[in-house]
Amino acid sequence: MVVEKNTRRIESGIETDFSGRMDYGSYLQLDRLLSAQVPVSRPEHHDELLFIIQHQTTELWFKLILHELRAVRRQLRGDDLRSAMKGIARIKHIQHVLIEQWPVLATLTPAEYAEFRGDLGAASGFQSFQYRAVEFLLGNKNAGMLAVFEALPEAHRLLTELLEQSSIYDEFLALLHRRGYPVPEGLLDRDVRQAHVFEPALLPVFKEIYEHAHGNWDVYEACEELVDLEDNFQLWRFRHLKTVERIIGMKRGTGGSSGAGFLRKALDLTFFPELFAVRTEIGTDNG
Ligand code: HEM
Numbered sequence: 001m002v003v004e005k006n007t008r009r010i011e012s013g014i015e016t017d018f019s020g021r022m023d024y025g026s027y028l029q030l031d032r033l034l035s036a037q038v039p040v041s042r043p044e045h046h047d048e049l050l051f052i053i054q055h056q057t058t059e060l061w062f063k064l065i066l067h068e069l070r071a072v073r074r075q076l077r078g079d080d081l082r083s084a085m086k087g088i089a090r091i092k093h094i095q096h097v098l099i100e101q102w103p104v105l106a107t108l109t110p111a112e113y114a115e116f117r118g119d120l121g122a123a124s125g126f127q128s129f130q131y132r133a134v135e136f137l138l139g140n141k142n143a144g145m146l147a148v149f150e151a152l153p154e155a156h157r158l159l160t161e162l163l164e165q166s167s168i169y170d171e172f173l174a175l176l177h178r179r180g181y182p183v184p185e186g187l188l189d190r191d192v193r194q195a196h197v198f199e200p201a202l203l204p205v206f207k208e209i210y211e212h213a214h215g216n217w218d219v220y221e222a223c224e225e226l227v228d229l230e231d232n233f234q235l236w237r238f239r240h241l242k243t244v245e246r247i248i249g250m251k252r253g254t255g256g257s258s259g260a261g262f263l264r265k266a267l268d269l270t271f272f273p274e275l276f277a278v279r280t281e282i283g284t285d286n287g
C-alpha cells in the first residue's frame with residue numbers, strides 16, 4: 001500500500017519515552033562522538049570538517065580491523081581456520097570501504113587544503129598508531145616506527161606489545177607446520193621483532209598447495225585470502241599516494257618526510273612475499 005501524502009504514519013508502538021532505558025544516542029555515546037570534530041583553523045575553514053571526518057572514520061575502521069586481526073591470529077593459533085577465514089572476509093569488506101572513501105577527500109582542492117594546512121602543525125598520518133599496529137599484526141614490523149610515540153604511553157605500549165608478538169603470517173606458517181607442511185624451522189622460531197623477509201624455502205610449500213589446490217583446499221583458500229588482504233592494503237596505500245599527489249603535489253609532508261616520494265616507497269613493502277612469488281613458479285618444474 002502506498003503512503004498517503006508521501007508521509008509515513010508513525011506507528012503507535014514506536015517508543016518515545018526512554019526514561020531509565022537505553023536509547024540510540026546514549027548507547028552509541030553520540031554526545032562524545034559528535035563533539036569530537038574540532039576544526040583548528042581560524043576563521044574556521046569550511047573543508048576542515050571533511051578532512052577531520054575522513055580521518056576519524058578511517059581510524060574507527062582501523063580499530064575494528066585490529067579487533068578482527070587479533071581474533072584471526074588467535075583462531076589460527078587454535079587451528080580454527082574456518083573462523084579465521086570468516087574474520088578475514090569481514091576485514092576485506094572494511095578495506096573496500098576504506099579504499100572507496102578516498103574520492104570523498106579528493107574533492108578537496110589543492111587551494112582549499114592550502115588554506116588550512118598551515119594550521120595542522122607537525123600532525124601527520126605517520127603518527128597513526130592504529131595504522132602501524134595493523135602493519136605490525138600483518139608482519140611488517142619496524143621498531144623504528146615507535147620513536148614518534150614516545151610521548152604517547154598507551155600507543156607506545158600497544159605497539160611494543162604487537163612488535164614482540166607473532167604476526168598473522170607467523171601463525172599461519174605455524175599452522176601449516178602443524179599440518180605437516182615442510183615450513184623451514186628458521187621461520188617457526190624467528191625473531192618476531194623483525195619484519196618478515198622473503199624466504200625462498202617457502203616456495204615449494206606454496207607451489208605444492210597451489211598446484212594441488214583440491215587436496216589442500218582449506219589452506220589454499222587461506223593463502224588466497226591473505227593475498228586479498230595484502231592486495232587491498234596496497235590499494236589503500238596507492239589511493240592515499242594518488243590523493244596526496246593531487247592535493248599537495250611534491251611538497252614535503254607535515255610529518256617531516258619528503259612527501260609523495262616517501263609514500264611511494266611503501267608500495268614496495270610486502271607482508272606475504274612468498275604468496276606472490278609462488279605465482280612465477282606455478283606450472284614450472286623447478287622445485
Ligand atoms: C589531504 C589529504 C592527505 C595528505 C596531503 C596526506 C599526506 C601525507 C604525507 C605527505 C605523508 C608522509 C608523512 C609526512 O611527512 O607527513 C602521509 C603519511 C600517512 N598518512 Fe596521509 N595524507 C592525507 C590524508 C590521509 C588520510 C585521510 C589518512 C587516513 C588515516 C592518512 C593516513 C596516513 C598514514 C597512515 C601515513 C603513514 C604512511 C606510511 O608510513 O607509509 N592520510 N600522509
Ligand SMILES: N[C@@H](CC(=O)c1ccccc1NC=O)C(=O)O
Pocket residue numbers: 055117120123124125126248252253254255
Ligand atoms: N601529512 C599531511 C597532513 C595530513 O594529511 C594530516 C594532518 C593531520 C592529521 C592527519 C593527516 N593525514 C595524513 O597524513 C600533509 O603533509 O599535508
